[in-house]
Amino acid sequence: ETGVTQTPRHLVMGMTNKKSLKCEQHLGHNAMYWYKQSAKKPLELMFVYNFKEQTENNSVPSRFSPECPNSSHLFLHLHTLQPEDSALYLCASSQDGGGQPYEQYFGPGTRLTVT
Amino acid sequence: TQLLEQSPQFLSIQEGENLTVYCNSSSVFSSLQWYRQEPGEGPVLLVTVVTGGEVKKLKRLTFQFGDARKDSSLHITAAQPGDTGLYLCAGAEDNFNKFYFGSGTKLNVKP
Numbered sequence: 642e643t644g645v646t647q648t649p650r651h652l653v654m655g656m657t658n659k660k661s662l663k664c665e666q667h668l669g670h671n672a673m674y675w676y677k678q679s680a681k682k683p684l685e686l687m688f689v690y691n692f693k694e695q696t697e698n699n700s701v702p703s704r705f706s707p708e709c710p711n712s713s714h715l716f717l718h719l720h721t722l723q724p725e726d727s728a729l730y731l732c733a734s735s736q737d738g739g740g741q742p743y744e745q746y747f748g749p750g751t752r753l754t755v756t
Numbered sequence: 757t758q759l760l761e762q763s764p765q766f767l768s769i770q771e772g773e774n775l776t777v778y779c780n781s782s783s784v785f786s787s788l789q790w791y792r793q794e795p796g797e798g799p800v801l802l803v804t805v806v807t808g809g810e811v812k813k814l815k816r817l818t819f820q821f822g823d824a825r826k827d828s829s830l831h832i833t834a835a836q837p838g839d840t841g842l843y844l845c846a847g848a849e850d851n852f853n854k855f856y857f858g859s860g861t862k863l864n865v866k867p
Contacts, residue, residue, distance in 0.1 A: 645798070683760075684799075684844070684857040697854065731798050742787035742806050743848045745855060747798030 645748035662717040664732030673715040676731040762858035785847035793842040
């Protein structure tokens with residue numbers, strides 16, 4: 642595998658379910674991100690992890706719970722979601738620092754539908 | 757709050773035409789990225805511009821960063837159907853890996 646991978650690619654879940662999204666980056670980066678992309682809205686940053694530490698939580702409801710066990714893996718745990726949470730969830734990674742411009746590399750996304 | 761505005765929001769043109777997409781902000785960015793996203797997929801990084809006034813070319817695509825590092829443009833020459841997609845710009849703050857995305861320009865190039 643190369644780049645950033647995400648599983649599953651598609652997920653349909655009921656409002657009372659618990660599920661998790663997984664992201665893995667094979668680029669040796671030290672920062673990882675979760676974004677939400679809804680129709681007709683700009684990409685919304687949800688969480689940022691630097692060196693496995695959460696550095697940004699962009700006022701995300703507690704029904705979304707991120708986990709970053711190491712710098713290569715990122716999870717998004719979902720529980721009691723609402724229909725308006727249906728969206729494309731994108732994971733990205735970047736290399737933090739070193740004097741280079743920040744560049745994000747995205748995974749293919751998980752298309753989530755909440756019924 | 758940083759805000760990046762892209763224009764136009766939608767663009768439908770014939771194959772062979774030229775086009776320009778704009779990305780504007782009142783804020784200064786340390787770097788700016790352009791991405792192309794196809795339906796159901798994640799954005800793919802096209803280019804990063806860092807220096808005010810910088811121009812970068814990627815085949816038929818020309819990217820320019822404004823002198824004040826607040827705005828950018830993407831020019832496509834002789835557009836092809838393969839250029840169809842959502843074009844996104846994203847600005848990064850100095851010393852922070854936090855990105856602000858524009859709302860995107862949806863381009864459709866008809867054969």
